[in-house]
Amino acid sequence: xxxxxxxxKKAAERIRPYVKRTPILTSQTLNNIxxxxxxxxxxxxxxxxxxxxxxxxxxxxxxxxxxxxxxVATHSSGNHAGALALAAKTRxxxxxxxxxKNSAEVKKQxxxxxxAEITFSEPxxxxxxxxxxxxxxxxxxxxxxxxxxxxxxxxxxxxAIELLEQHPDLDVxxxxxxxxxxxxxxxxxxxxxxxxINIIGAEPELANDTYLSFKEKKRISIPSQTSICDGLLMxxxxxxxxxxxxxxxxxxxxxxxxxxxxxxxxxxRMKIVVEPSAAITLAIMLENPTIFRGKKIGLILSGGxxxxxxxAKLL
Amino acid sequence: xxxxxxxxKKAAERIRPYVKRTPILTSQTLNNIxxxxxxxxxxxxxxxxxxxxxxxxxxxxxxxxxxxxxxVATHSSGNHAGALALAAKTRxxxxxxxxxKNSAEVKKQxxxxxxAEITFSEPxxxxxxxxxxxxxxxxxxxxxxxxxxxxxxxxxxxxAIELLEQHPDLDVxxxxxxxxxxxxxxxxxxxxxxxxINIIGAEPELANDTYLSFKEKKRISIPSQTSICDGLLMxxxxxxxxxxxxxxxxxxxxxxxxxxxxxxxxxxRMKIVVEPSAAITLAIMLENPTIFRGKKIGLILSGGxxxxxxxAKLL
Numbered sequence: 001x002x003x004x005x006x007x008x009k010k011a012a013e014r015i016r017p018y019v020k021r022t023p024i025l026t027s028q029t030l031n032n033i034x035x036x037x038x039x040x041x042x043x044x045x046x047x048x049x050x051x052x053x054x055x056x057x058x059x060x061x062x063x064x065x066x067x068x069x070x071x072v073a074t075h076s077s078g079n080h081a082g083a084l085a086l087a088a089k090t091r092x093x094x095x096x097x098x099x100x101k102n103s104a105e106v107k108k109q110x111x112x113x114x115x116a117e118i119t120f121s122e123p124x125x126x127x128x129x130x131x132x133x134x135x136x137x138x139x140x141x142x143x144x145x146x147x148x149x150x151x152x153x154x155x156x157x158x159x160a161i162e163l164l165e166q167h168p169d170l171d172v173x174x175x176x177x178x179x180x181x182x183x184x185x186x187x188x189x190x191x192x193x194x195x196x197i198n199i200i201g202a203e204p205e206l207a208n209d210t211y212l213s214f215k216e217k218k219r220i221s222i223p224s225q226t227s228i229c230d231g232l233l234m235x236x237x238x239x240x241x242x243x244x245x246x247x248x249x250x251x252x253x254x255x256x257x258x259x260x261x262x263x264x265x266x267x268x269r270m271k272i273v274v275e276p277s278a279a280i281t282l283a284i285m286l287e288n289p290t291i292f293r294g295k296k297i298g299l300i301l302s303g304g305x306x307x308x309x310x311x312a313k314l315l
Numbered sequence: 316x317x318x319x320x321x322x323x324k325k326a327a328e329r330i331r332p333y334v335k336r337t338p339i340l341t342s343q344t345l346n347n348i349x350x351x352x353x354x355x356x357x358x359x360x361x362x363x364x365x366x367x368x369x370x371x372x373x374x375x376x377x378x379x380x381x382x383x384x385x386x387v388a389t390h391s392s393g394n395h396a397g398a399l400a401l402a403a404k405t406r407x408x409x410x411x412x413x414x415x416k417n418s419a420e421v422k423k424q425x426x427x428x429x430x431a432e433i434t435f436s437e438p439x440x441x442x443x444x445x446x447x448x449x450x451x452x453x454x455x456x457x458x459x460x461x462x463x464x465x466x467x468x469x470x471x472x473x474x475a476i477e478l479l480e481q482h483p484d485l486d487v488x489x490x491x492x493x494x495x496x497x498x499x500x501x502x503x504x505x506x507x508x509x510x511x512i513n514i515i516g517a518e519p520e521l522a523n524d525t526y527l528s529f530k531e532k533k534r535i536s537i538p539s540q541t542s543i544c545d546g547l548l549m550x551x552x553x554x555x556x557x558x559x560x561x562x563x564x565x566x567x568x569x570x571x572x573x574x575x576x577x578x579x580x581x582x583x584r585m586k587i588v589v590e591p592s593a594a595i596t597l598a599i600m601l602e603n604p605t606i607f608r609g610k611k612i613g614l615i616l617s618g619g620x621x622x623x624x625x626x627a628k629l630l
Contacts, residue, residue, distance in 0.1 A: 026335075049586065270360070271587060308627055
């Protein structure tokens with residue numbers, strides 16, 4: 001079982017009533033700086049502040065009634081938690097979210113704001129997974145993995161359908177890579193819709209497991225990666241990695257400094273707020289000025305959930 | 316001579332190749348907070364970062380060749396300076412901008428970036444006007460006033476055509492008031508396009524000359540107003556004030572604190588950057604929760620030119 005373009009088209013139909021069709025913005029200044037023609041797909045404006053709501057919604061609305069009645073569950077301290085909570089609320093079912101008890105207060109509040117049931121665990125992946133398993137055993141909820149889930153991948157792929165509908169002649173789409181759900185879905189859809197397109201992954205230098213795995217053509221796991229791109233720290237998935245190997249042209253990495261520079265350019269020139277994990281798409285262009293010159297490039301601004309005060313201090 | 320809806324339609328045709336058709340964003344969270352249905356017209360994404368580029372472009376491209384060849388001139392330390400400089404550059408003519416020599420470095424750089432000729436003056440309105448007159452005498456450039464100019468007003472009115480094309484059933488449009496150019500143009504277009512619409516002006520409590528003038532039905536000038544809304548400090552114009560009296564339903568004021576709260580909500584919930592002069596539209600809704608409840612409301616986010624680090628410190 002894997003994900004096809006048909007699955008992504010069905011996902012687009014399924015989630016249409018619930019997700020935002022996000023705008024695609026341009027900036028003459030950033031075109032001038034990069035020497036390319038840039039189209040920014042603004043998933044930072046998506047409901048719950050990130051593309052994650054597409055995949056979560058597709059997964060939640062794909063469940064049959066009987067499954068759905070027991071709710072859904074995941075462990076996450078990030079955008080998937082909020083997205084799954086809101087998707088479940090939209091369908092009128094329960095979301096059980098396991099969060100490490102040291103999660104930022106603002107993230108706890110966001111998930112609570114969507115009426116999810118939060119179970120706090122000790123920090124660390126093992127403790128989180130153990131707690132999640134208990135919750136699922138007790139409630140019968142369906143696990144919705146943040147990226148290694150076909151329905152989630154298909155939902156994320158709908159970003160590419162919208163982008164290529166408006167700009168079918170893109171040469172390149174640059175996509176951030178965390179667990180690989182977004183780039184998996186986008187690459188499947190884009191390769192189906194365009195003969196000439198190249199899909200490029202963007203990863204932090206400091207959390208470059210997918211870059212290394214891609215070069216080695218085998219999945220490498222790096223424990224405890226750390227980067228300002230807090231949405232990109234996961235190891236690439238078992239389902240997503242083969243899709244990436246098949247459909248992605250190349251993966252570039254960017255330094256923390258380039259990511260900060262990209263955030264600042266996007267804030268000041270485009271007047272929009274993006275999280276570091278989204279700004280990395282522009283960061284790899286800044287670090288590789290000649291490769292992308294003269295091309296028509298889609299950049300996926302994957303999310304906008306940052307603490308603006310904290311970021312402003314770093315700029 | 317005054318401005319008609321025909322003038323605004325002609326302006327829309329004239330500036331179409333040069334200006335951005337800015338997106339209209341929505342936010343479920345802000346709808347929930349205000350109890351209204353909000354449509355944000357994002358002129359913060361306009362070229363040069365504010366609606367001012369519409370009026371400046373219409374004025375510059377309305378000049379006959381002979382006039383245009385001598386260039387255009389204005390005094391401004393704000394958005395009109397950048398807008399006029401870019402409009403002139405777009406037509407391939409000179410822009411002469413008089414700026415007080417204590418203008419912020421970032422503003423000087425922005426105007427220089429559009430290849431304008433800057434002449435520095437002593438601060439204060441009299442010195443600025445005297446220097447401008449000298450520049451005009453020497454160069455033969457045409458003065459483009461930031462708001463008391465029919466072509467500028469007609470250009471700003473094109474915002475309403477775009478907004479009402481997509482959302483013809485708005486009950487209210489809320490518009491920031493500085494010199495009154497934006498609300499003049501918008502109110503003329505909106506009254507022509509809609510039978511039921513109410514146009515509401517938004518002004519800072521600390522710079523409320525138009526509010527007072529509107530109540531007294533005569534133009535009151537307050538020397539040296541001061542507010543975080545640095546784009547709204549001018550006294551309402553001689554041409555704009557009668558238009559406002561005729562077409563605007565009411566004017567509300569907001570405190571500095573409400574403006575900061577509105578900036579923060581727009582940053583955190585909508586993920587976009589607006590200047591205080593734009594956020595005031597949401598600020599008056601926050602201060603008057605019952606008046607706007609249940610209504611469909613257009614808010615003009617007039618510009619996005621702020622120093623994000625300075626603003627983050629205030630939040």
